[in-house]
Amino acid sequence: MIRYYFWLAARSLRRNPVLTVLMIAAIALGIGAAMTSLTVLRAMSGNPMAHRDDRVYRPQLDNWAATRGFDEQGNPPNLMTYQDSMALYRAGKARRQAAMFPQVFPVEPANPEVRPFQASVLMTHGDFFPMFDVPFLHGGGWNRQSDDNNARVAVISRDMNDRLFGGEDSVGRRLRMDGEDYTISGVLDSWNPQPRFYELSSGAFGDIEDIFVPFGIGIEKELNSSANNNCFADPGNGYAAWLASDCTWMAFWVELDGAGEAAQYKDFMDAYVQEQKARGRFARPLNNQLDTVSQWLERRQVVSRDSQTQTWLAFAFLAVCLINTVGLLLAKFMARAPEIGLRRAVGASRRQVFAQFLTESAMVGVAGAAIGLLLTWLGLLGLRGLYGDSAMGRMAELDAGMAGIVVVSAIVASLLAGLFPTWRACQVTPALQLKSN
Amino acid sequence: MELRPIVSALMRNKAGLILIVVQVAITLAVLCNSLFIVIERSQRVGRESGMNEADTFSIDSMGFAAGYDVRDSRATDLANLAAMPGVIAVTTTNTTPLSNGGWSSVVGLQPGGDFDTREGGQPTAFYMVDENGVDAFGVRLLEGRDFRADEIVDFDQNTGLLADVVIVTSALAKSLFPDESIVGKQIYGVAADNRPVTVIGVIERMQMPWVGATNIEQSTLVPARLNEAGFSRYLIRTEPGERDRLMPQVEKLLQDSNSGRLVRRLRSLEETRDMAYRQDRAMMSILGGTMLAMMLITGLGIVGLTSFWVNRRMKQIGTRRALGARRFNIRRYFQTENGVMIGFGVMVGALLTYGFNAWLMQNFNTPRLPWYYLPVGALAMIVLGQLAVLGPSLRAATVPPALATRTA
Numbered sequence: 001m002i003r004y005y006f007w008l009a010a011r012s013l014r015r016n017p018v019l020t021v022l023m024i025a026a027i028a029l030g031i032g033a034a035m036t037s038l039t040v041l042r043a044m045s046g047n048p049m050a051h052r053d054d055r056v057y058r059p060q061l062d063n064w065a066a067t068r069g070f071d072e073q074g075n076p077p078n079l080m081t082y083q084d085s086m087a088l089y090r091a092g093k094a095r096r097q098a099a100m101f102p103q104v105f106p107v108e109p110a111n112p113e114v115r116p117f118q119a120s121v122l123m124t125h126g127d128f129f130p131m132f133d134v135p136f137l138h139g140g141g142w143n144r145q146s147d148d149n150n151a152r153v154a155v156i157s158r159d160m161n162d163r164l165f166g167g168e169d170s171v172g173r174r175l176r177m178d179g180e181d182y183t184i185s186g187v188l189d190s191w192n193p194q195p196r197f198y199e200l201s202s203g204a205f206g207d208i209e210d211i212f213v214p215f216g217i218g219i220e221k222e223l224n225s226s227a228n229n230n231c232f233a234d235p236g237n238g239y240a241a242w243l244a245s246d247c248t249w250m251a252f253w254v255e256l257d258g259a260g261e262a263a264q265y266k267d268f269m270d271a272y273v274q275e276q277k278a279r280g281r282f283a284r285p286l287n288n289q290l291d292t293v294s295q296w297l298e299r300r301q302v303v304s305r306d307s308q309t310q311t312w313l314a315f316a317f318l319a320v321c322l323i324n325t326v327g328l329l330l331a332k333f334m335a336r337a338p339e340i341g342l343r344r345a346v347g348a349s350r351r352q353v354f355a356q357f358l359t360e361s362a363m364v365g366v367a368g369a370a371i372g373l374l375l376t377w378l379g380l381l382g383l384r385g386l387y388g389d390s391a392m393g394r395m396a397e398l399d400a401g402m403a404g405i406v407v408v409s410a411i412v413a414s415l416l417a418g419l420f421p422t423w424r425a426c427q428v429t430p431a432l433q434l435k436s437n
Numbered sequence: 438m439e440l441r442p443i444v445s446a447l448m449r450n451k452a453g454l455i456l457i458v459v460q461v462a463i464t465l466a467v468l469c470n471s472l473f474i475v476i477e478r479s480q481r482v483g484r485e486s487g488m489n490e491a492d493t494f495s496i497d498s499m500g501f502a503a504g505y506d507v508r509d510s511r512a513t514d515l516a517n518l519a520a521m522p523g524v525i526a527v528t529t530t531n532t533t534p535l536s537n538g539g540w541s542s543v544v545g546l547q548p549g550g551d552f553d554t555r556e557g558g559q560p561t562a563f564y565m566v567d568e569n570g571v572d573a574f575g576v577r578l579l580e581g582r583d584f585r586a587d588e589i590v591d592f593d594q595n596t597g598l599l600a601d602v603v604i605v606t607s608a609l610a611k612s613l614f615p616d617e618s619i620v621g622k623q624i625y626g627v628a629a630d631n632r633p634v635t636v637i638g639v640i641e642r643m644q645m646p647w648v649g650a651t652n653i654e655q656s657t658l659v660p661a662r663l664n665e666a667g668f669s670r671y672l673i674r675t676e677p678g679e680r681d682r683l684m685p686q687v688e689k690l691l692q693d694s695n696s697g698r699l700v701r702r703l704r705s706l707e708e709t710r711d712m713a714y715r716q717d718r719a720m721m722s723i724l725g726g727t728m729l730a731m732m733l734i735t736g737l738g739i740v741g742l743t744s745f746w747v748n749r750r751m752k753q754i755g756t757r758r759a760l761g762a763r764r765f766n767i768r769r770y771f772q773t774e775n776g777v778m779i780g781f782g783v784m785v786g787a788l789l790t791y792g793f794n795a796w797l798m799q800n801f802n803t804p805r806l807p808w809y810y811l812p813v814g815a816l817a818m819i820v821l822g823q824l825a826v827l828g829p830s831l832r833a834a835t836v837p838p839a840l841a842t843r844t845a
Contacts, residue, residue, distance in 0.1 A: 019741055026734050033727065106501030106699055118499060118699050179503055222594070223666075237597035237629055305801045306720050309474070312793070313724065316467050317731050320460050324738035327456035331745035386719035424452070 001352075002359070009360035012336075019332065020364065023325045027368025027414050030321030032375025035406045037307065037314040039380060042402055043395035044205070044303045048193030049293035052133060054258050058296045059088060059269055059288070063246050063276075065232040066283035075299060076287050079201060079228060079248040082219075084272075089125065093268045094254035095261075096131040099215055100124035101225040101250040102202050105177040107211075109164055119160065119177065119210040120226075122199065123218030129155070129186075131255045132198060137161070139171035139186035142214060146185075150216040154182040160210040161187045175211075178221070182213065194395070195302045197293050199251050202227035204302040205391035225249040246281070266290045304392055322417045325368075329361055329421035337428050344430035357425045361418025369410030376406055443774050453742060454778060461782025461818055464735045466789035469814040470797065471724040473806050478717040486534040487606070487642030487654070489575025490706040492525075493674045494684055495533055500667030502697025507667045508591065510695055515567075517690060518671060523679035526572035529662055530672045531565045532646045533574075533706065535713040539563070539646035544626035544657065546613065548633070558626070559612045560652055561605070562645035565661040566672075571604065571640065573674045579607060581620040581638030584660040593664045597629025600661050604638040608654035627659060648713045667698065680705060732821055739825035743771065747833040754833055755840030764834040771830035772823060779822040783815040790814070 013020040049056050061084050062069075062076035070077045085099040100122055107119045128134070129141035138161075142153045154175055161170055175182045188208075195204040222239040228249060235245035256262050269288045276282050291299060333340075340353055348356075380396040387393030398406075447454050498514065500507055511529060518527040532539035545558035564570065568586045571578055584604065592598045603624070610619040623633035643656045662669075675683050684703055691700045747754075754767055794806040 022737050022741060026738070029730055029734065033730070104499075106499060108501065116501060116699055118701060179501065234629075234631075238595045242594065304716075306716060309797065309801070310720075310723055312796075313467055313471060313727055316463050317727055320463050320467075320731055321734055323456050323460045323463075324734055327453060327460070327738060328741045328745075330452060330456070331742050335745055335748060383719070383723075386715075386722055388715060390715055392716065392719070420452075 001355075005356045005359040006363075008356060009363050012332075012360055013363065016332070019328060023328050023364050024368045024371065026321040026324045027365060027417065028371035028375055030318035031369060031372025031406075031410045031413060032379050033314040034311075034318040035372065035376040035409070036379030036383060036396075037311040038405070039376070039398055039402050040383065040392055040395045041303065041307050041311045042405075043194065043397065043399075044307055044391070046194060047197075047294050047297060048195070049132065049197060053292045053294050055255050056131060056293050057094075057254050057256050057262055057265070058291045058293070059252060059254060059265070060291070061269065061273055061282070062284050062287035063248070063282050064284055068232070069284070074287070076289055077230065077248040078300065079225075079230065080250055080252045081246055081248050082243045082250065084276075085250050085252045087272060088252060088254075088269070091268070091272070093265060094256050096127035096255035097253070098125035098128040098131060099250050099252045100128065100199060101218065101223075101227070102199060102209060103218060103223050103226045105211065107164075108176045110174065110176065111164070114164070121177075121211045121213060122209040123215045123223070124212055125215050127255070128198075128212065128253075131253060132193075135189035135191055137187045137189040138169045139184070141212075142185050147214050147216065150214055150220050152180060152182040152217070153185040153214065155186040155188060155212040156184060157188050157208060157210050158190055177211070195297060197297060197302075198253060199227070200300050200302060201225070201251070203391070204300070205394050219243070262290055307392055307395075318413065322413060325364065325414075325417045326420055329364070329418060330424060333357055333421045333425040336425075340425055340428040341430045344428065350426045353428075354422055354426045357422040358418060361422055362415065365411070365414025365418050369407075369414050372410050373406060440773070440777065443770065443777055447774065447777065450746075453746070454781070457739065457742065457778045458782045458785055460735050460738060461779055461822070462786035462789050464731050465783060465786030465814050465818050466793050467731055468728055468817065469790045469806060469810045470793050471728045472814070473794075473810055474803075475721050475724050475728075477804075478721050481648070482714045482717050482721075484644070484653070485642065486644045486706075486710070487576055487640075488534055488644075488706070489674055490535075490710060492677055492680050493533075493573070493575065493672060494680060494687075494703065494705040495530070495536075495670055495672045495709075496687060496691065496700065496704075497668070497670045497702040498691055498698050498700055500695075500698040505667050505695075505697045507664055507669060508662075510667075510698070511662070511669050513694065514669070514671065514691060517694060518673060518687065519569075521683065521686065521690070523675050523683050525674045525676055526569045527671055527673045528566045528570040528573040529669055530570065530573075531563070531663060531670065533564075533672060533709060534644040534646055534656075535648060535706065535709045536646045537648060537713060540565075541645065541647075541650075542626055544609075544613070544624050546624060548625045548631035557613065559609060559655055560650075561609055561655045561657045562647070562650070563627070563657050563659050564643070565659050565663060567660065567662065570658055570660075571638075573672050574643065575674055576643050577641040578604075579639045579641050580618065581636070583638060584658075589660045589662060591662050591664050598627070598659070598661055599630075599632070600628055600634055600659050602637045602660060603627055603634045604640055604658040605636055606643050606654055606656045607639050607641055608652070609657060610636070610639050612652070612655060627657060732817075736821050736825045739775070739822060740828060743775065743826050743829040744832075747771070747829045750833075751836055751840055754836040755838055758836065758838035758840075767836070768830045768834040771826055771833055775822045775826040775830075776819065779819050783818055786815075786818070787811055 060076040061080060063081060064070040064077055089097050089099055103121050104118050105121045106116055108116045125147050126142040137158055141155055146153050161167060170184050170187060173184050175184055192208060196206055229247055231247040235242050235247050256265055270286060273282050273286060273288060343353060380398060383396035384393045500510060515527060518524055539562050541560060541562045543558040544561050567589045568584045571583050588602055590600050613619060614622060619636045619639060622636050624636060625631060625633050627634045642654055644653050645656055688700055688703050790811060797803040798805060
């Protein structure tokens with residue numbers, strides 16, 4: 001019977017090829033547009049720390065100007081001052097804590113074949129690696145003592161290790177940068193959190209830094225951030241004034257064991273700010289925040305607005321395409337009411353008519369879905385072309401999970417389109433059709 | 438032509454009517470809002486930076502070798518670059534328009550610590566240039582004079598910026614002194630230690646480095662060179678047509694003249710502009726494509742549906758023709774029917790359009806959709822509908838009256 005239905009459906013679809021192509025094209029275009037934009041949106045909405053969302057926290061203190069909030073939403077500044085980061089770090093109230101800011105160093109490779117180049121460097125504390133569960137290929141990070149002594153140690157990314165040492169285990173080897181020798185303590189395994197949650201100010205969807213060195217080295221070298229240095233008042237001259245200023249330029253993260261410890265830590269932050277208020281800082285009302293990574297990504301709105309707008313529009317487009325196909329299938333099926341009447345009169349049950357017409361709509365749907373998958377792939381290719389190396393271009397990649405979502409939603413959408421016309425076809429009353437003929 | 442029979446006939450085919458109305462409504466909402474975004478972006482992309490973009494490029498040098506002296510190296514570079522045939526002017530600069538990175542502050546008429554409590558304070562971006570800055574950027578001096586070589590100050594974090602004079606854009610001049618010339622006036626917020634600087638010139642236009650900045654045309658040229666971390670950036674203006682030839686030569690010259698540094702980020706201003714507006718251009722293409730595809734699908738869908746309806750009503754059309762209706766009346770019937778359906782669609786679509794706009798306003802701070810988008814969009818939908826119904830209605834008009842007398 002099924003073979004017969006297939007044969008009938010194919011005949012019917014062939015009888016009106018332009019219409020068939022239009023229906024399939026509509027479903028395919030709709031699926032392609034919707035899935036392309038959803039892929040980007042989903043990639044941007046990821047939380048690379050989801051497995052530690054109850055352990056990793058981002059404290060923010062509102063030290064901004066008395067007369068004006070940091071932004072219109074009333075958030076505290078997106079970064080922290082040196083003095084506050086250090087106060088929280090030294091207090092050591094969390095299980096782990098790390099301040100960080102990015103800079104660039106010139107690197108002079110030992111291998112004379114490799115020309116000197118500029119590498120991105122993150123100045124951070126040793127707790128960075130265990131706190132964020134960073135995977136190591138060789139060796140490891142550094143300890144508190146290295147932090148305290150500004151020891152010249154470095155962790156390098158896997159890519160950097162490939163570039164500098166041809167992928168060998170380089171732990172213990174020398175790395176010359178910014179005129180000094182560092183000892184490599186560890187090589188990271190592939191690690192590319194997207195969004196790069198821990199340091200959003202230099203781009204939420206960039207690569208991780210090439211090299212990580214103890215935080216204090218950056219201070220000793222009198223550096224500021226290469227990404228974002230924000231002041232609401234003139235910090236004055238000299239590095240000491242810079243460090244003592246209310247300018248914000250570093251990220252600070254802590255590890256706490258769940259909401260209970262987080263509440264205690266929040267109390268500690270509030271107490272710290274109250275104490276600072278007594279010294280004449282923190283002119284604004286108490287407005288401290290302690291976010292989980294997911295809350296933090298939400299607060300900083302890392303998902304591009306264009307991506308959200310595009311997704312809404314693409315789904316509206318999909319709706320139009322599906323409605324279009326529903327209308328055409330409906331009209332087509334209703335035009336065949338006499339045929340349905342005849343079939344019913346000679347003994348076909350409603351169920352059989354349903355099966356027959358569902359076969360036809362499913363063929364349209366599956367063809368549309370299949371081409372829609374192809375269009376999704378092409379669409380992502382197109383997005384990468386349009387956006388290049390910017391955030392949305394980088395996020396236009398299909399992973400296995402998303403591919404599954406695409407397949408399932410394509411099939412569901414196309415079946416939905418076929419269901420109503422098929423149901424209406426079954427409602428045809430045999431007697432009426434036969435009479436009118 | 439009576440509307441009532443058409444409407445009541447439509448009401449007997451509710452499913453078909455609803456499908457077309459919803460389709461038209463969504464298409465209209467997407468059309469209006471997308472068009473609004475596309476036009477807004479194209480205006481943004483079309484703004485002039487004010488500088489010469491066609492013949493300029495920038496290049497960075499970062500010294501790392503022990504004993505690298507950024508001042509010596511810079512002086513040598515500037516002399517070498519200026520001597521190259523085809524180079525019109527070269528300056529050091531901290532940044533360029535369209536680069537999305539730089540230094541901004543608030544300048545005002547009174548000294549003061551807090552940026553936003555400065556009286557009459559205006560946000561501005563600083564371009565630290567030398568005496569060739571105005572020439573190299575290719576900006577037009579409207580009033581006053583250019584920097585002299587002896588006015589260029591060296592500074593670093595410890596000394597602070599101690600310039601005595603500045604040149605501002607006309608936009609900043611108007612914001613600070615709406616009624617009189619700014620030339621010769623003193624402003625605060627540029628030099629360190631609350632020292633005033635004197636405005637010596639006004640240039641026509643130069644954007645801040647950030648394409649998303651408000652008050653984007655309020656820029657300040659500061660006669661200063663930052664001596665820190667061995668970093669220098671040069672902006673070079675060439676004779677028209679010489680840029681692409683000179684770019685690799687300049688890179689090689691800098692690289693060969695001193696091996697103790699990295700030469701990086703060789704970039705023409707046109708490339709910089711492309712990068713700055715890449716996302717806007719992508720958004721414009723994507724929305725434009727979506728609009729066209731949606732109109733096409735909706736239009737073809739109407740063609741298909743109306744064709745079916747014509748087929749179903751062959752006999753009815755024949756009867757009407759036999760009873761004296763002219764071809765014109767038959768065509769008119771389908772066209773009017775289409776107009777009524779699109780009309781319903783436009784009414785529902787108006788709600789959707791403003792609903793979507795309200796959502797965009799609430800979530801993304803986009804401006805309110807100007808009122809004229811809706812009538813324009815509605816007109817587009819009506820034209821689309823009439824175009825789509827043209828073929829089927831012409832075919833309906835050719836149905837012969839004799840058809841009424843035949844069975845089936």
